[in-house]
Amino acid sequence: MKIGVFDSGIGGLTVVKSLLEHQLFEEIIYFGDTARVPYGSKDKNTIIRYAIEAVEFFKNFELDMIIVACNTVSAYALDEMRESASCPVIGVVEAGVLATSNAVKNIEDNILVIGTNATVKSKAYENGLKEQGFHKLQTKATPLFVPLVEEEIFHGEILDATLKHYFEHVTHPQAVILGCTHFPLLSETLQQYFGSETMLIHSGDAIVEYLEQEFKFSQKYENPVVKFFASENPEALRKIAKKWLDV
Amino acid sequence: MKIGVFDSGIGGLTVVKSLLEHQLFEEIIYFGDTARVPYGSKDKNTIIRYAIEAVEFFKNFELDMIIVACNTVSAYALDEMRESASCPVIGVVEAGVLATSNAVKNIEDNILVIGTNATVKSKAYENGLKEQGFHKLQTKATPLFVPLVEEEIFHGEILDATLKHYFEHVTHPQAVILGCTHFPLLSETLQQYFGSETMLIHSGDAIVEYLEQEFKFSQKYENPVVKFFASENPEALRKIAKKWLDV
Numbered sequence: 094m095k096i097g098v099f100d101s102g103i104g105g106l107t108v109v110k111s112l113l114e115h116q117l118f119e120e121i122i123y124f125g126d127t128a129r130v131p132y133g134s135k136d137k138n139t140i141i142r143y144a145i146e147a148v149e150f151f152k153n154f155e156l157d158m159i160i161v162a163c164n165t166v167s168a169y170a171l172d173e174m175r176e177s178a179s180c181p182v183i184g185v186v187e188a189g190v191l192a193t194s195n196a197v198k199n200i201e202d203n204i205l206v207i208g209t210n211a212t213v214k215s216k217a218y219e220n221g222l223k224e225q226g227f228h229k230l231q232t233k234a235t236p237l238f239v240p241l242v243e244e245e246i247f248h249g250e251i252l253d254a255t256l257k258h259y260f261e262h263v264t265h266p267q268a269v270i271l272g273c274t275h276f277p278l279l280s281e282t283l284q285q286y287f288g289s290e291t292m293l294i295h296s297g298d299a300i301v302e303y304l305e306q307e308f309k310f311s312q313k314y315e316n317p318v319v320k321f322f323a324s325e326n327p328e329a330l331r332k333i334a335k336k337w338l339d340v
Numbered sequence: 341m342k343i344g345v346f347d348s349g350i351g352g353l354t355v356v357k358s359l360l361e362h363q364l365f366e367e368i369i370y371f372g373d374t375a376r377v378p379y380g381s382k383d384k385n386t387i388i389r390y391a392i393e394a395v396e397f398f399k400n401f402e403l404d405m406i407i408v409a410c411n412t413v414s415a416y417a418l419d420e421m422r423e424s425a426s427c428p429v430i431g432v433v434e435a436g437v438l439a440t441s442n443a444v445k446n447i448e449d450n451i452l453v454i455g456t457n458a459t460v461k462s463k464a465y466e467n468g469l470k471e472q473g474f475h476k477l478q479t480k481a482t483p484l485f486v487p488l489v490e491e492e493i494f495h496g497e498i499l500d501a502t503l504k505h506y507f508e509h510v511t512h513p514q515a516v517i518l519g520c521t522h523f524p525l526l527s528e529t530l531q532q533y534f535g536s537e538t539m540l541i542h543s544g545d546a547i548v549e550y551l552e553q554e555f556k557f558s559q560k561y562e563n564p565v566v567k568f569f570a571s572e573n574p575e576a577l578r579k580i581a582k583k584w585l586d587v
Contacts, residue, residue: 128386129376134490139375139572237498240487243381251484251505254497326383 094314095120097151097159099144102130103330104239104274105162106337108185109319111297112160113338116313117304121320122154123334128325132165133209133236133273140211144170148177150322156180160300164189164272165209168217183303185296189270190221191306192299196292197227197268205263206232208272209239218270231266235259235273242275248282256286268292341561342367344398344406346391349377350577351486351521352409353584355432356566358544359407360585363560364551368567369401370581375572379412380456380483380520387458391417395424397569403427407547411436411519412456415464430550432543436517437468438553439546443539444474444515452510453479455519456486465517478513482506482523489522495529503533515539 096118098105102125109123124147126132132140144166151159159182161167161174167184174182193204204227206218213234222230237255246252269291271277277295284293304310319340323330334340343365345352349372356370371394373379379387391413398406406429408414408421414431421429440451451474453465460481469477484502493499516538518524524542531540551557566587570577581587 128382130381134377135375136573136576237484237487237491240484244484246505249505250501251498254501258493258496258498325386329383 094118094157094312095122095155097122097124097154097156098162099147099151099159099166100125100162100274101132101143101165102127103333106334107274107277107295108160108162108297108300109334110338111295111301113317113319113340115301116315116317117301117310118317119314120318122151122156122322123319124150124322125324125330127323127330131209131239132163133211133239135211137169137211140165141170141173144174145177148174148182151178158183161185162274162296162300164274164296165211168212168215183300185274185300186217186221186272188299188303189272189294189296190218190225192302193222193268193270193294194225194227195302195306196294199267200226201229202227202267203229203231203264204268204270205266206230206270206272207235207238207259207276208232210234210236212272218272231263233259233263235276238279239273239275242278247279252279252282256282260286266291268294270294271296341365341404341559342369342402344369344371344401344403345409346394346398346406346413347372347409347521348379348390348412349374350580353581354521354524354542355407355409355544355547356581357585358542358548360564360566360587362548363562363564364548364557365564366561367565369398369403370566370568371397372568372570372577374570374577378456378486379410380458380486382458384416384458387412388417388420391421392424395421395429398425405430408432409521409543409547411521411543412458412462415459415462430547432521432547433464433468433519435546435550436465436519436541436543437472439549440469440515440517440541441472441474442549442553443541446514447473448476449474449514450476450478450511451515451517452513453477453517453519454482454485454506454523455479457481457483459519465519478510480506480510482520485526486520486522489525494526499526499529503529507533513538515541517541518543
């Protein structure tokens with residue numbers, strides 16, 4: 094199995110990390126649109142246009158599947174990508190909804206979805222969770238988390254003030270969907286803030302669960318290979334990948 | 341006089357505000373590359389490529405001058421834009437250096453330059469200021485200020501913690517160059533933080549000073565017209581312009 098992983102930038106590496114740990118693929122072609130990142134503040138039509146261009150890029154490889162690691166793209170452009178692609182295209186939103194409904198046993202539990210402005214505005218998670226019967230849903234756009242992660246600010250005063258700013262008036266959640274690939278890097282701080290009882294739903298783990306459950310993936314490949322591509326400065330992407338993934 | 345004003349996004353509106361107040365032009369064509377913003381975290385070659393594309397866009401209008409409102413573009417791509425353009429191209433960095441040397445009378449004064457990662461890395465302001473004889477220079481990349489302004493966070497705990505994070509170890513400056521078009525929106529808070537004796541150098545006012553001093557602009561045009569263009573969602577740009585500029 095050879096797959097493509099698409100993200101607006103470097104955040105999708107958190108999804109690659111989960112895929113590598115579970116050895117579900119022989120070869121991963123990662124493409125980050127670093128020249129036009131971020132997508133989370135951009136317009137629906139622009140996001141769709143960029144996503145279709147990513148499908149065209151992936152046509153250079155003979156792929157068995159495309160995984161959309163970016164929540165914003167998964168929320169807006171999955172149908173259009175599927176129309177253009179000649180292989181299955183799956184996204185982190187549907188995977189996150191499945192993982193949440195597996196993990197949260199009580200439909201009366203409070204679920205909080207956090208993400209970029211675009212992801213939250215799309216209501217993609219909300220609609221998916223409602224279909225599963227959940228109805229105590231809160232959503233909160235937390236766009237500052239992205240530049241904080243990119244500045245490698247994972248704890249401290251700025252982050253504490255930002256947490257307070259976003260979550261002061263949020264009802265205590267039993268589960269939080271980390272609806273942006275950058276957010277798993279804040280897991281420790283978020284877990285501390287919400288308490289150890291609150292479950293954090295991570296896109297990378299959700300994708301693995303989705304593939305195993307919906308696509309019956311079970312074969313393991315030793316020594317999976319990852320190749321990195323970027324629309325600008327692939328060298329910088331490879332350096333970060335080395336640091337985060339040890340590849 | 342009909343000019344183009346180029347910025348990576350909406351930040352350049354702070355420069356348009358100064359231009360309108362001083363009525364130096366009959367017509368302003370504003371172009372914001374909102375589909376690919378921000379530039380400040382991107383690679384030199386990408387910034388140059390995007391800047392040359394902006395010159396191509398401006399060729400649709402018969403312009404007498406292009407003003408580059410974006411500090412990052414001014415720092416990296418001015419020469420390349422001049423090669424492509426058939427009218428003069430001026431940037432906020434050279435204007436900011438002139439405004440600083442007009443305002444700071446003592447070359448022993450401490451000057452602090454703040455900007456995006458790319459602008460600070462370019463050393464464009466530093467090199468310009470050194471040529472003017474200044475030698476007590478500090479530079480600090482303050483990239484978090486951009487998303488804070490875009491979230492309309494102009495004061496409060498997050499900003500206080502961010503100011504401390506960036507400036508705790510900075511020697512008290514007599515002048516601060518606001519080397520990013522977003523930063524004038526934080527003027528009040530920065531002035532409070534550094535104290536009323538510290539001069540803040542603003543790109544918009546600097547451009548006006550530069551045009552009057554170097555290009556001998558003196559004619560005033562009543563009722564200047566501004567037209568707004570964007571690479572995505574121009575409607576959103578026009579709304580923000582209405583709010584910020586009252587046009």
